[in-house]
Amino acid sequence: MSAAPEGWAELVGGLEQHVSPEWSRHAHEHGGQGWIRLILLVDAHHQLSTPRVAEKVAMTMADLAADREGERAGWEAVRVKAEAERMELVARVVDSSETLLPDELLPLFVRSIEPTPPGM
Structure with missing residues (x-):
């Protein structure tokens, strides 16, 4: 197995608290394989493309504090x-995908993260 490219360990370290332990394990154990990096990058992008728990809690609390402007503004600031x-x-x-993926896999990453137009 080949070694992971420079920058992979740094990216993985920055994402670990935001992804599952299983994601991290695969990243550490198989990061030297281009296809595995592709799958992990697409998966991380997918997971991070929707609001996380902190945002959802803040949105809900802001809604519940609708009559208390200061509290609502505080929760909105937390969400933002x-x-x-x-x-x-x-x-x-x-941004990391360009240096962490082989040239032949980069178009697959780009295609995987772009939304599919309606009717396609």
Whole structure:
């Protein structure tokens, strides 16, 4: 098995608290394989493309505090911060794909993360 490319361990370390232990195990054990990196990057992108628990809690609490403007604004600030942090991770996954995937697999990553137009 070949070694994972430079930057893989750093990316994995930055994502570990946001993905499952199973994801992390595969990343550590099989990161030297291009196809495994492709699958893991697509999976991480998918997981991080929807609001996480912190955002959902903040949205719900803001809705429940509709009559208490200060509290609602505080929860909205929490949601915005959590969303920004999540989107930074998504951008990091996408940006890293160019150096972490072999040239022949990069188009598959791009195609996998792009939304499918309606009717296709």
